[in-house]
Amino acid sequence: MIKIAIVDDHSLFRQSLRFLLEQNEGLKIVAEAENGQEFLDVLAKNNGIPDIAIVDIEMPVMTGIDLNEHLQNLYPGIKVIILTMHYQERIIASLMRNGVVAFLAKNCDKEELFQTIQQVFDHGFYINKYILDILKNAKKLRNDNLKNALAIPVDLSKREQEILILICREFSNQEMANQLFISVRTVEGHRNNLLLKIGCRNTAGLVVFAIKYGIFDIGA
DSSP states (O other): OEEEEEEOSOHHHHHHHHHHHTTSTTEEEEEEESSHHHHHHHHHTTSOOOSEEEEESSOSSSOHHHHHHHHHHHOTTSEEEEEESOOOHHHHHHHHHTTEEEEEETTOOHHHHHHHHHHHHHHSOOOOHHHHHHHHTSTTTTTSOOBOTTSOBOOOOHHHHHHHHHHHTTOOHHHHHHHHTOOHHHHHHHHHHHHHHHTOSSHHHHHHHHHHTTSOOTTO
């Protein structure tokens, strides 16, 4: 059972989304809120932590961007899916470097909604074709030198690039160790070094970086 929270300031949309999600027997709605601060208040009551939070960007009191920052610091186990009508490469890349694991358009169909939730739960991130195209078509894509989140040049070793590609292919640490004939501890060390060098919080941020600089094509 995947536990879901919905955070959106439009009551009708929130109620409709809940009704839709509850049609899937594998999903359970454990929290609702109309803004980021209300959701943090709900979490503080300790009534159960969701696996996934589906969050709108534009909300009063506390936006989805600000809420994500609080969740990454206070509840890093909650995977954040942004549900929005506005796609900008800069915002998408920034949010994914800062812990957001997927994006969905508010007019997506239910199959894509369910697929995204399942992929996030199973693999920790999901990049759909629309987001992939935005990242691949960004002006700075493949011609720039590698730079981290602070625009500082990054030098990745051959092994780190191999690890990064396998991360993008959704290999587990054990599978990467078997593939490269190294220990799981060594894989974990490379993964942690990548997170530090690139300046992102999780796997989704690493994947965004790899796509942005042409290290990996998730559609290939």
